[in-house]
C-alpha cells in the first residue's frame with residue numbers, strides 16, 4: 001500500500017521531531033501494510049518552508065537510515081504546499097515539486113477558508129500540465145459549510161485526498177459524517193494518512209480502509225489504492241463524475 005501524505009521527515013515541520021520518531025513511524029507504517037510513503041513536509045504555510053532540494057536531501061538520508069535499520073519501507077519526496085500566488089513560478093524554478101517527482105501536486109488551503117483565487121490558480125496549474133490534489137477538504141470549515149466549493153474545483157479537474165483519521169472518527173463525528181458524504185458524491189480520489197506522529201496523528205490507514213470496505217465494498221478500497229499507485233507512476237488516475245452534496249434544507253415557519 002502507498003501512503004501519499006505523511007510528515008515522516010525528521011525536524012522539518014510539525015511532524016517527526018527527531019530521527020528516532022521517524023524510525024518509529026516507519027515501523028508503524030510497515031505494520032499497517034504500507035510499503036511506500038511520500039514524505040510531504042509543509043511548504044509555505046506561514047510557519048514552515050521546505051524547498052524541494054532540501055526535501056530530496058532529507059528523503060535520501062531517511063532512506064539510508066531505514067536500510068540500515070532493515071525496515072522495508074521506501075520514502076519518496078513530496079511537499080504539502082499551501083496555495084500561494086507564486087506557486088507555479090516556484091514550481092518552474094524547481095523550488096516546489098510533485099509527489100515522487102510526478103505532475104501530482106499536493107496542495108492545502110488554510111483550515112478555515114478557501115482562497116478566492118483558488119479556482120483560477122488550480123486552472124492555471126492544470127493548464128501547465130500539473131494535477132493538483134487538494135489535501136483533506138473534509139477538515140476545511142468553509143468547504144464543510146459549502147461543499148459546492150469543492151464540487152466546482154473537482155468538476156474543474158482537481159482531485160482530493162481524504163485523511164484516514166477523518167474516516168475513522170478521530171477528528172470527531174461531524175468530520176466523519178462529512179467524509180462519507182464526500183465519498184458518496186465522488187468528491188475524493190485518495191485516502192492517505194497525513195500522519196504526524198504515533199500518538200495524536202497516526203496512520204489509521206487499515207482501520208479507514210476497513211470502514212470503506214464495510215460501507216462501499218472491496219472495489220472502493222481497490223479504487224483508492226490503485227489511484228495512489230497511479231500517482232507514484234505519474235499515470236492518469238480513475239475518476240467518477242462528481243456529484244453535488246445535497247445539504248438538508250431546514251423548513252421553518254418564517
Ligand SMILES: [Fe+2]
Pocket residue numbers: 005006007040080135194
Ligand atoms: Fe499534512
